[in-house]
Amino acid sequence: METVSVTKGNHGRGINSELLSSIIIEGKQNLFIKKTTPSCITSACLLVITTKGDYQMKKIYCQIGMLGVLLAFALPAFSKSNVACPVETPYEDAGGSPVTFQDKFGYDVLEKMQCNKRRSNVKMVMQVNAFEVGPVANKKPYGFRNLPNIIKDFEKTHGIENWRIAVVIHSGGFPFVVKGNDYEELVSNYANHPKVDVYYCLNTAAARGHKTNDIVDGVKFGPAGLSSIMDLQYQGYKYIQP
Secondary structure: EEEEEEOEEEOOOOOOOOEEEEEEEEEOOOOOOOOOHHHHHHHOOOOEEEEEOOOEEEEEEOOOOHHHHHHHHHHHHHOOOOOOOOOOOOOOOOOOOOOHHHHHHOOOOHHHHOOOOOOOOOOEEEEEOOOOOOOHHHHHOOOOOOHHHHHHHHHOOOOOEEEEEEEEOHHHHHHHEEOOOOOOHHHHHHOOOOOEEEEEEEHHHHHOOOOOHHHHOOEEEEHHHHHHHHHHHHHOEEEEEE
């Protein structure tokens, strides 16, 4: 059994003025620290182990520094605060100037916000099988209205750069892909975005009599909407339905 003794300076009141404390471990077996002093736990220690033989005394010198004090106080604070996000704010005022999360939602919003993990190679597939949503006087494009917020959340809030989104349009979403619809420019912009792919179901195209020259520029085709979604999931895309 190894024994642990601690040498203290300043009449046993703590670490001496040279900020050194020696923990002396005696034993014939391999070095094993069963317990240590609070001063070493709460400090940044520089450990130097010297061994001159199996029966020699082993010494560990633990240097107490300001870093240890800082860690002791800072780590609890970091555990309570949200340091993963936001990387930057996605919000702006009417003049286009950034608005912080605290100014927009309250001073303690970051403490109550659950950040997403900052992942790499993020891939999402969105099913769009409807056209417009909302009251008649304020219709919004189903699915496509969510894309700006999703992309800002990836890039601004979480600092995720390596991402891709696939949009699969079928059934009731077919008007999005037809030239001349109210959202043609919006759909074309996303269909030609370097990180977004927009697919149109050929089964829906067949049912509607659509030819390739009827379709918004940049839109690609999938043989069947639902099986295209399944295949994208096999490729690592995560499915969402707005």
